[in-house]
Amino acid sequence: MGSFSLMHWMIVLAVVLLLFGAGKLPxxxxxxxxxxxxxxxxxxxxxxxxxxxxxxxxG
Known part of the structure; x- marks a missing residue:
């Protein structure tokens, strides 16, 4: 379990955007x-x- 690459973070960001939507994220x-x-x-x-x-x- 080393550090994550840029591709891993892009996938995580895409999943978060799909779950919450761009409007709800803030x-x-x-x-x-x-x-x-x-x-x-x-x-x-x-x-x-x-x-x-x-x-x-x-003492």
Whole structure:
């Protein structure tokens, strides 16, 4: 499973265009971008709410 050639990406693009149509593609990509932003914001919020572990004195 190495890198894909230009021909592979052309075939993927053609299949996506056939499934969604050229008019719907921008809205699909916009929804995908919104989902990614929401996911990243959720990860950021989760990291901020986590408490660091308490360290005990050895002495």
């Amino acid at each position: 809205s699909v990509m916009g929804d995908l971008a919104k989902g990614m932003k929401t996911f990243k914001a959720g990860l950021k919020d989760e990291k901020e709410t986590e408490q660091p572990p308490l360290l005990k004195d050895a």
